[in-house]
Amino acid sequence: MSLSGITVSFFRRRLLNPVANLLKQGMTPPKLAATIALGTVVGVVPALGVSTMICTALAARFRLNIAATILISYLIHPLQLLLIIPFARMGIFMFGLQELRFSLExxxxxxxxxxxxxxxxxxxxxxxxxxxxxxxxxxxxxxxYLLVLPILIRFMPKKVQA
Structure with a gap:
């Protein structure tokens, strides 16, 4: 098997199949849209290591699929790393704190x-x-949530929506 075949197999096994299984679990489009929105928003919290706890607590509170919420949160983690500095700069500006230099030196x-x-x-x-x-x-x-919901209503199987 070639390297590209292994890569495709890995992503199918680790990413596409779990997401497809979420669609088959009987979640309604509003619940799945809420799960995606919650997992995405909590996944970019600029505090490393707390997103899993926050996702679990909020998903349980709103009766969403906890595993799906955490999966979405984990998939969004690269975006979390990209947004830490912009969030810090915005917070520093909002609160009038001392400007922080972010260069390694x-x-x-x-x-x-x-x-x-x-x-x-x-x-x-x-x-x-x-x-x-x-x-x-x-x-x-x-x-x-409002952007994802119409897409899910259109593309989710009709029997799941009932």
């Missing part, structure tokens, strides 16, 4: 000169990033 120099102050500054920037995310999470989740 400047971060290393901050830790060399005063590591406690550097940790405090990074903690404040992360808290500001989570606050910026929290302000945007509900509106973006609603928009995402």
């Amino acid at each position: 400047e971060m290393i120099e901050m830790f060399r000169s005063d590591w406690l102050a550097a940790l405090n500054l990074l903690w404040q920037a992360n808290l500001a990033a989570v606050s910026a995310w929290a302000l945007l999470a509900i509106p973006i989740g609603i928009v995402l």
Whole structure:
């Protein structure tokens, strides 16, 4: 088997089949749209390591499929890494905090000169990033839900919608 065949097989096994199984579990389009929106919004929270706990708690609260919500969250993790710095910059701007330089050399120099102050500054920037995310999470989740719902209604099998 060629390398491309192995890659296609891997993605089919690890990505496409689990998503297809979600569509076969009897989830209605509104529930699946809510699951996708929740998993996506929580998946980009700019605090590493907490998205699984938040997804689990919110999916249980709203009676959504917990495994599907976490799967969507994990699939969106690369976007989380890309959005950490923009969320931090937005939070720093919103709260008027000290501007934080994000180059590696400047971060290393901050830790060399005063590591406690550097940790405090990074903690404040992360808290500001989570606050910026929290302000945007509900509106973006609603928009995402409203965008995904018509697509799911159109393309999901009719017997699942009943």
